[in-house]
Amino acid sequence: MNWPAVAALPKSTPVVIPIAALEQHGHHMPVFTDSLLMGEVARRAEAELKDKVLFTPLMWLGNSEHHMDFPGTMTAAPRVYLDLLTNLIENMIAHGFQRILLINGHGGNHVPGQQVVFELRQKYRQRNDLLLLSATYWLLGGKPNEVDSSLEQNRMGHACEWETSMMLRIRPDLVGDLKQTARVEWGNPFEPGSRGWITKERTPTGHIGYPTNATAEKGETLFRVFTADVVSYINRMLAWDGFSWSG
Amino acid sequence: MNWPAVAALPKSTPVVIPIAALEQHGHHMPVFTDSLLMGEVARRAEAELKDKVLFTPLMWLGNSEHHMDFPGTMTAAPRVYLDLLTNLIENMIAHGFQRILLINGHGGNHVPGQQVVFELRQKYRQRNDLLLLSATYWLLGGKPNEVDSSLEQNRMGHACEWETSMMLRIRPDLVGDLKQTARVEWGNPFEPGSRGWITKERTPTGHIGYPTNATAEKGETLFRVFTADVVSYINRMLAWDGFSWSG
């Protein structure tokens, strides 16, 4: 798109900003995994929603400090990541858009996304036409293991059955030997509740979960479930008719 | 306590830092509500755990920018609040303590607490003896409406049935006329997922939920359920024996 094309869009057009990461994904998956998967979900959603929604390019740099003990990981420092997300959203506010969603494909970005939409809504508190949202694609309610009972996991891990299956669906050439992978349990007795952790506390290889039996078929199921959730979420943005109370 | 008494504690003693807020709680509840309730939960937990745990005073200033359209609310700016929580935890790290919990009694502090324990664990990534936790007392798994079926709500609101009942239990003199209160629905079609909001978008009076039928009996149930959760959580801190993987 060129700038006159963006200028011509209605200001009520939802803007979707995909965010992900570049970080270690175990011995069997590439560092670009989260960005490839989020990109695929975004592409599928965009194909369904067409011109009703504006998607920006995916921001591949995430909040991945917890993986920094594994070479190849790139990360914004935590506060810089807050600033970065803030800038992405404020760019779109500056261009007049009113409904903006960070759609996230990396666990470490989930809390920063929440923090930033909170901060920005306060900053623009005089506005009553601003809808600022942040969501992680696998935490929108979808239950893939209710669709495909062969899925061993019922929650997201890291470089796990779910992520490996999705990667087998789109880029099998980038997936290593799954027979070498071990089952690594989540192993955090402090949930619910939030613990500050670094990855090497929890896994020596870098993955968490059960990647061994990942398949492309499972991956397709996962993409369908998650894409449906994202599309549904954006449809709610389209349907939104403002606030009950205007103060 | 004086300083030699603190110096004499084992460094493995869990330190619990209660955090809450001073913010509007509708027409029928005082601005100090969250701090009074969190204080009561902390006192009950401390009474059970005794000398095994060190409780600091409660930090009453919270992240309450979303309530600032209602006079009397006090708040740290969002980034200042991150810094403030960071300081509270780092004080205790400086004194040598290894297991530190932010126990939270205000919704707006939930995400900042998570952000801060993430940031600090990364900062001290060379340490393998550091357990940094953040938890909100009503989000630790307790299901009070399974204990008392007369509870109308099954989730926390704001100045709602749950909070009003607890306040009736400890400070009925501070609760106004409940007959004047209305039922205010949560009204956020963007859950799960996170929306940046300000309170006046969602409620003209300042409360969300069903305070009208609050009772002190319900309050006692709520305190028992939540205190049990907090005590259980801290017991897991006491039982913790370090990381599976030391890198």
Added chain:
Amino acid sequence: MNWPAVAALPKSTPVVIPIAALEQHGHHMPVFTDSLLMGEVARRAEAELKDKVLFTPLMWLGNSEHHMDFPGTMTAAPRVYLDLLTNLIENMIAHGFQRILLINGHGGNHVPGQQVVFELRQKYRQRNDLLLLSATYWLLGGKPNEVDSSLEQNRMGHACEWETSMMLRIRPDLVGDLKQTARVEWGNPFEPGSRGWITKERTPTGHIGYPTNATAEKGETLFRVFTADVVSYINRMLAWDGFSWSG
């Protein structure tokens, strides 16, 4: 108070924000000393001034980095403390109040309080109805040793005759064995003028001054002198009729 009660106050009502600290006070005094004493002075002042003035809760976290070599001390980092005080005052400006006082009960907060009221007055330089003040209760001109000649000190120390006497007046149960305390001189040849110091440079036990002969009677005298000064100061806020020059 609930928020409608705060909203109903005249905007010219003086707002008083008590600030103190949680820090080591030698072998014989608790870490919460400054907050207990400032709280008592504030309570006595509030009792005299009644509804003419709005007192916020006391902020117990202070600027106490110089005491951090003594376990149990909690502190905001120096710049965070400036931000924290800034937030407290700006909350009240946001709610429309025009006359705001930080009343301080900890030596380490004195300079930050001055810095912050300077900064904020500049930030709101377009306003000509804003009175921003910062004051330390024992530095308002009161001369307690002119009232009670048995007082050995003629200036404030730390966990000293003055502070220990006031604590004996309100919480004698928290005061340890005074016979064990030594006379510790101020020992700073660089006054007047300002020296950056850390507490352990000046005292091995944590106190400075002569606590040994503290009594509750002396404490009562001190409270009366200091409370009178604070009340007088706030009365000047009430009497204030604006600036001579409006530019």
Added chain:
Amino acid sequence: MNWPAVAALPKSTPVVIPIAALEQHGHHMPVFTDSLLMGEVARRAEAELKDKVLFTPLMWLGNSEHHMDFPGTMTAAPRVYLDLLTNLIENMIAHGFQRILLINGHGGNHVPGQQVVFELRQKYRQRNDLLLLSATYWLLGGKPNEVDSSLEQNRMGHACEWETSMMLRIRPDLVGDLKQTARVEWGNPFEPGSRGWITKERTPTGHIGYPTNATAEKGETLFRVFTADVVSYINRMLAWDGFSWSG
């Protein structure tokens, strides 16, 4: 690549971080122009240098505040951009790499790149094995108009003959009608010397230079000249044998 592959690289391997922008490029070019062109130069350079060099993904978010009056532009705030570049380089320092180049494809990133390598070299001043570089691909000495005399420009503009020609070479489908484009002069009487400007001061359409006669053939020449410069620069990084003086 997965993380063990990155871990296996020699620490003396040059790391090249391509940076560009997403910003208006007039009526006839897409907002992603700089990123597409820098990506092509990086791909060509990588193809020549093969495994001797590690290329990271291209960071498409640049320092484009001066274009923000044109919708569709995205930008990091200037200081956030400094932090972002700092993080990208420090990621690689954390993984042990010693020779790091920001290769830049957007004018607005040129000064920030210089600022950041200055700052980081100072921060790591104890290291004598660290080579931190920043370079803009068309400012490495190449003189394309000496190679192809049909080129009208002898310097880079914006969405100009040079950029349009390169885009025609790789993505002609994204180039609009060149007959509609005007000649826009550089028009800055304050060179040499640096003027703070915003784009709309200098051009109403968003382009600067002479795009009308751009051709794919000119584009191929430009890519060859600039790629040769980048390869030569990286070869100097490979040949570098440390400092003359170690202090």
Added chain:
Amino acid sequence: MNWPAVAALPKSTPVVIPIAALEQHGHHMPVFTDSLLMGEVARRAEAELKDKVLFTPLMWLGNSEHHMDFPGTMTAAPRVYLDLLTNLIENMIAHGFQRILLINGHGGNHVPGQQVVFELRQKYRQRNDLLLLSATYWLLGGKPNEVDSSLEQNRMGHACEWETSMMLRIRPDLVGDLKQTARVEWGNPFEPGSRGWITKERTPTGHIGYPTNATAEKGETLFRVFTADVVSYINRMLAWDGFSWSG
């Protein structure tokens, strides 16, 4: 001096950093007044102390935001000024010096100087050989009106009898018509205690005090008194033999 000469100095040499301001000084005095006066005091002190002490150049940019309603005033923003003073002192710590004094000639710098030596002493708390001081030349105890009873003022104002007299002593050519000057009272009912103010609240012309009867003779007296105080203070730095307690 060249760098080998600085390198040859004993690390115990006191370093004195004069700081002042460039700000409005009424209708009758130049904006550079504070810097000229502080420079004269520093030169006289240096002449007495000779090679025992290292004086840096005077930093003429001060914390003068309160004067910004008067054209010609230059100022660092308040936090930038804290950073600036921090840098000046840390430069000297980096070069190994142990005894460092900010000697100040502008009222608005007094609190920032105190804040900064506090902050830096905490930052370098592991050091037990570091003496960091900040002092304002007319607040070191000198009582000029006890020396010359014709002085009408007994405290410093602004562009007042004291400053005007000193300027008449060194640069009478820069002093305007004193007959036109009015008596402007200090007019702040909130002393002791600290009020955030801007200059135009207190004076329409920019001066505070009684400049009309200023004379060069009074100026000489003032310089002698203040210089003696500064020399005495630096002599205490020379005599300093470290801390009583090393912790």
Added chain:
Amino acid sequence: MNWPAVAALPKSTPVVIPIAALEQHGHHMPVFTDSLLMGEVARRAEAELKDKVLFTPLMWLGNSEHHMDFPGTMTAAPRVYLDLLTNLIENMIAHGFQRILLINGHGGNHVPGQQVVFELRQKYRQRNDLLLLSATYWLLGGKPNEVDSSLEQNRMGHACEWETSMMLRIRPDLVGDLKQTARVEWGNPFEPGSRGWITKERTPTGHIGYPTNATAEKGETLFRVFTADVVSYINRMLAWDGFSWSG
């Protein structure tokens, strides 16, 4: 000047802010070299331009971190220096001036000056009457070695033939024994392009270039060439008639 004199200036008057440094200049030159030379160029330019232009005092503190391994160097930290330059320019914007130039006499300030005028132009993007410029006096196009063929250098070094000659012209008493100086080559194979470096990597004595044959005559030539460039640049500021496009 006093403040009413500044207030009386037309707002279109160019304001020139000279910036330089205090840093090591080898064994044979004083640390104040850059400030003395920039001061001389500014004085000569001011003499030519007279009252048409307002010159502020020279800011002698620069961005000299790369020289900090040599005692006596003083520097603002890199980001503080950006803030400092920002403040200097914003002071003048606050007083209503529209045409502001940072004229620079130290290599390390060149990039920060560019960064700051970029940042500020963006911040004040609503203004269409603001001309913010930054320039380094020896990089304005002057070719002194075309004027005096005895000059060995054709570019600026550090404490080199050019700087030493200029110092011999104005302060020969501060120049040491040139026979002891060596020829030190620039020795940076990464130009064009920008390398983060520290001075001790490139020179053990602190100078770069050929100071041995410096003379006062060469110095006079250099001053004339550079002053002419600066005067010409400021004349372009005077002649400026606003923007071509106002958006």
